[in-house]
Structure formats: structure tokens, C-alpha cells
Amino acid sequence: xxxxxxxxxxxxxxxxxxxxxTDKILAPLGDKPVFAHSAATFFRSGVVDFFVVxxxxxxxxxxxxxxxxxxAVFVPxxxxxxxxxxxxxxxxxxxxxxxxxxxxxxxxVREEQLLALYKIVRREGAVVLAHRxxxxxxxxxxxxxxxxxxxRRLWAMETPQVFDRKLICRAYARVAARQLTITxxxxxxxxxxxxxxxxxxxxxxxxxTTPADLPYLEFLLNGLKA
Numbered sequence: 001x002x003x004x005x006x007x008x009x010x011x012x013x014x015x016x017x018x019x020x021x022t023d024k025i026l027a028p029l030g031d032k033p034v035f036a037h038s039a040a041t042f043f044r045s046g047v048v049d050f051f052v053v054x055x056x057x058x059x060x061x062x063x064x065x066x067x068x069x070x071x072a073v074f075v076p077x078x079x080x081x082x083x084x085x086x087x088x089x090x091x092x093x094x095x096x097x098x099x100x101x102x103x104x105x106x107x108x109v110r111e112e113q114l115l116a117l118y119k120i121v122r123r124e125g126a127v128v129l130a131h132r133x134x135x136x137x138x139x140x141x142x143x144x145x146x147x148x149x150x151x152r153r154l155w156a157m158e159t160p161q162v163f164d165r166k167l168i169c170r171a172y173a174r175v176a177a178r179q180l181t182i183t184x185x186x187x188x189x190x191x192x193x194x195x196x197x198x199x200x201x202x203x204x205x206x207x208x209t210t211p212a213d214l215p216y217l218e219f220l221l222n223g224l225k226a
Contacts (some may be wrong), residue, residue, distance in 0.1 A: 002097035003049035007088040011056040011077020020211040036067040037107035043069040045114040052085040102160040105208040121162040127197040130160040
């Protein structure tokens with residue numbers, strides 16, 4: 001019988017936090033660390049049978065262990081996000097059929113979204129949580145020349161991103177073979193010319209990146225509890 005796994009990415013460097021916290025994944029948010037919010041949501045959803053958690057150092061490993069769902073394995077993260085994902089994929093048991101990949105710096109993912117993503121991935125093989133771009137986006141083409149992009153066709157990618165296990169492993173093998181740099185997992189699947197479904201997210205799901213993001217996340221979290 002096949003199972004579903006979740007790769008919980010926690011090995012980021014936190015460089016853009018400008019020293020306000022040493023590790024954004026362990027920063028307090030509400031009554032627990034940022035990591036614990038995603039971990040708890042995945043566990044409550046019941047859609048995942050196995051977890052792989054990437055970590056950046058031994059101190060973080062100890063802290064993450066207290067909040068990680070079970071069963072889980074812990075994998076040292078790589079120099080870049082894609083290296084961490086590749087290392088985590090290599091640790092999946094053979095009976096895993098689908099894989100959620102989630103940046104734990106997005107702590108506000110919802111259970112109903114995980115359930116919807118799981119339903120779609122079984123049909124489509126690849127799906128990402130995303131939201132429509134509402135700003136006017138322009139491409140800078142040098143020497144002051146701009147080109148306005150059609151925002152009706154633009155989507156901002158979020159996580160989780162969910163894939164058929166064989167598909168995402170083939171995609172990451174292609175990335176490695178071509179020595180490419182990618183910033184999300186859908187980019188790897190695009191190399192195989194496989195379609196990627198979009199699940200529109202009507203709720204804020206921001207990524208903790210800079211110091212200003214923490215109070216915003218706290219505000220959103222308090223709204224969920226109200």
C-alpha cells in the first residue's frame with residue numbers, strides 16, 4: 001500500500017533576518033516556534049504518513065525534534081534549498097507515492113488546503129499552492145526600458161508544492177544533471193514539460209523572510225484564533 005510523505009524544509013540560513021533572530025524557523029510565533037505551526041497542521045490533517053525534516057545544525061536539530069511529527073527522519077540541509085530537497089528525496093522509503101514539499105517559514109498553511117492539494121495531486125501528478133498577482137508587474141529590459149506583463153496570467157508561488165514521487169525525483173535528477181539553480185520545486189517539474197496544477201489560495205500565507213514579517217505573521221495568527 002502506497003503512502004504519502006512531507007518534506008519539511010527548516011535548514012535556511014535566515015540571512016535576511018538581519019540578526020533580529022538567529023534562526024527564523026525557531027523564532028517564537030504565538031505560543032510556539034515558527035516550525036511547530038506547519039508541523040502541527042500537517043500532523044492534524046492526516047494526509048501524511050511519513051515526514052522528512054531538513055535541519056541546519058545540531059542545535060536546531062534538538063529543538064526541531066521536540067515539535068516534529070512522527071514518524072520522521074532528520075536530514076542535514078544543503079548549501080541551497082534545492083540541495084536540501086534533493087537530500088530529503090533520497091531518504092524517502094520505497095512505498096511513498098506522493099510528496100508534499102513545504103517551506104516551514106510559511107507557518108500559516110491550513111489543513112483544508114493540504115486535503116485539497118492531496119486530492120488534486122492524485123489526479124494531476126503535480127500541484128502547487130499559489131495566489132494571483134494583483135500588482136502591476138513590469139520587466140526591466142535595461143537602459144530605462146520597461147515592459148508591462150499581463151498580470152491576468154501571473155501567479156505567485158507558495159508552498160506546499162505536491163508531486164508524484166517518481167515525477168519529482170526525475171525532475172530533480174534533471175536539475176542535477178544540468179547543474180541548474182531553481183528556487184521552487186515546480187521549476188524542476190517544468191523541465192520535464194509536465195503540467196503543474198494551481199490551487200488558488202484565498203488566505204494570506206506569507207513567508208517569514210525579513211524582521212518585518214514576524215509581527216505581520218503574529219497579526220494574522222491572532223486573526224485565525226479570533
